[in-house]
Amino acid sequence: MNVEELISSAIGGDRRSLSKLLTIIESGKSIPTDNFGAWTLGVTGPPGVGKSTLIGKMIVEWISRGEKVAVLAVDPSSPKSGGALLGDRMRMAISDANDLVFVRSLATRNHPGGLTSFLAPMISLLSQCGWTRIIIETVGSGQSEIRIVAFADRVLLVEGPDRGDIIQAEKAGIIELADIIAINKSDLPSAQLAADSLRNSLTLATETAIEVCLVSAHLGDGVTELVNSIEQIDPNSNRDTIRFRERLLSAWDSRLISHPQFNEVIQALSAGTITLDEALEQISRPTN
Numbered sequence: 571m572n573v574e575e576l577i578s579s580a581i582g583g584d585r586r587s588l589s590k591l592l593t594i595i596e597s598g599k600s601i602p603t604d605n606f607g608a609w610t611l612g613v614t615g616p617p618g619v620g621k622s623t624l625i626g627k628m629i630v631e632w633i634s635r636g637e638k639v640a641v642l643a644v645d646p647s648s649p650k651s652g653g654a655l656l657g658d659r660m661r662m663a664i665s666d667a668n669d670l671v672f673v674r675s676l677a678t679r680n681h682p683g684g685l686t687s688f689l690a691p692m693i694s695l696l697s698q699c700g701w702t703r704i705i706i707e708t709v710g711s712g713q714s715e716i717r718i719v720a721f722a723d724r725v726l727l728v729e730g731p732d733r734g735d736i737i738q739a740e741k742a743g744i745i746e747l748a749d750i751i752a753i754n755k756s757d758l759p760s761a762q763l764a765a766d767s768l769r770n771s772l773t774l775a776t777e778t779a780i781e782v783c784l785v786s787a788h789l790g791d792g793v794t795e796l797v798n799s800i801e802q803i804d805p806n807s808n809r810d811t812i813r814f815r816e817r818l819l820s821a822w823d824s825r826l827i828s829h830p831q832f833n834e835v836i837q838a839l840s841a842g843t844i845t846l847d848e849a850l851e852q853i854s855r856p857t858n
C-alpha cells in the first residue's frame with residue numbers, strides 16, 4: 571500500500587495501517603495530514619508516581635463517556651499496549667476496549683534532535699483517524715520532556731506523595747506549564763499533607779489558581795473528578811505563551827542539531843579554528 575492507501579485504511583479504522591503511518595512519520599518522512607484541531611493532554615511527572623496507572627483509569631472514564639483514547643508514550647518503561655494500561659480486569663470488562671484504546675511508544679534516544687518534528691503530524695493523524703482524546707505521557711525530569719509536553723494543549727502534572735519530587739518539579743519549571751496537578755497515591759498517608767503543602771506554596775507563588783487534585787489510581791478515587799476538571803481546561807489559557815516558547819525553542823534545537831554541518835562546526839570549535847560567532851553564522855544558514 572502507498573501512503574494514500576494507508577491513510578484511507580487507517581481512517582477506516584485499520585490499526586496496522588495507523589501504526590505503519592506513525593513509523594513513516596517517525597522515520598522523518600512527511601505525510602499529508604489535515605489538522606482537525608486535535609484534543610491533546612500532556613501527562614508528565616517523575617518516574618514511578620503512577621502516570622501510566624492513572625492514565626489507564628482515566629481511559630476507562632473516557633471510554634464510558636464515548637471517547638476513543640490514543641496514548642503516545644515517551645517513557646521507555648510505559649506499558650506498550652492499551653490492554654496493559656487498562657489491566658486485565660478492566661480489559662475484560664470493556665469488551666471492545668481494544669478498539670477504543672491505542673498506544674504507541676516513542677523513544678527519544680532514537681532521535682537526538684528531539685521528537686518535535688514528529689509530534690505535530692502524529693497528533694494530526696491520530697485525530698484524523700477518529701481518536702478523540704490524545705494523551706502524551708512523558709517523564710517530567712528534564713528540559714526535553716518539558717518541551718515534549720508543551721506540544722499538548724492541556725498539561726497534567728502527576729506527583730506522588732513525596733514533597734521532594736514536587737520541589738524538583740517547581741525548580742524545573744514544570745509547574746508553570748501545568749494546568750492541573752494530581753497528587754497520586756492518596757491511599758498513602760502522606761498524600762494529603764503533600765497536597766496541602768503544594769496548595770499553600772502555589773497560592774504564594776502564582777496569581778492564577780492551579781487546581782491540585784488528590785487521586786488514587788489504584789483505588790480509582792478522584793479519577794472522575796480529575797477527568798471532569800481536565801475537560802474544563804481552557805486550552806487558550808495564559809499558559810499558551812509558555813508553551814509556544816517551548817515549542818519554538820524545541821523546533822529551533824531540532825533544526826540546529828539536524829544541520830548537516832553541526833558536527834563539523836563542533837570539531838572546528840574544539841580545534842579552535844573558528845569562533846563561537848562564526849559557528850553560529852555557519853549553522854544558522856538555511857540548508858534548503
Ligand SMILES: Nc1nc2c(ncn2[C@@H]2O[C@H](COP(=O)(O)OP(=O)(O)O)[C@@H](O)[C@H]2O)c(=O)[nH]1
Nearest residue numbers: 617618619620621622623754755756786787788
Ligand atoms: N499506593 C499506590 N501505588 C500506586 C498508585 N498508582 C500507581 N501506583 C504504583 O506506582 C508504581 C509506578 O506506577 P506507574 O504507573 O508505572 O508510574 P509512572 O512511572 O509514573 O508511569 C507501580 O508500582 C504502581 O502500581 C496509587 O494510586 N497508589
Ligand SMILES: [Mg+2]
Nearest residue numbers: 621622645648
Ligand atoms: Mg509510565
